[in-house]
Amino acid sequence: AxxxxxxxxxxxxxxxxxxxxxxxxxxxxxxxxxxxxxxGKERLISTxxxxxxxxxxxxNEELAIARDTKRLIEA
Numbered sequence: 172a173x174x175x176x177x178x179x180x181x182x183x184x185x186x187x188x189x190x191x192x193x194x195x196x197x198x199x200x201x202x203x204x205x206x207x208x209x210x211g212k213e214r215l216i217s218t219x220x221x222x223x224x225x226x227x228x229x230x231n232e233e234l235a236i237a238r239d240t241k242r243l244i245e246a
Contacts, residue, residue, distance in 0.1 A: 172224040173200060175216075181229050182210045191225065198223050 173195060174180075175187050184207045191202050199222025206216040209227060217225035 172226060174226045174228045176228050176230045177232060181227060184208055184210075187216070187225075187227075195223065200225060 173191070175190075179186050187207055188202050188204075191200050201218040201221040202216055202225055203218040203221075206214060206218075207227075209216070211229050212227065213229060214227050215224065216227050217223065
């Protein structure tokens with residue numbers, strides 16, 4: 172599977188399409204244009220006949236930074 176997360180991966184459908192077309196199409200990865208027309212929602216965005224599942228998975232970067240900071244302070 173391929174997952175797109177965070178700022179650009181989560182919000183830029185054009186970049187997701189370019190990345191798949193230019194770097195992963197040789198694997199049989201294909202994005203469905205309708206499924207890819209989304210921002211910030213967890214969703215399968217690959218075509219039904221794609222050889223690789225492609226997902227959009229939102230992240231909460233601020234929460235991850237806060238958790239890492241807490242862990243470092245407590246260490």
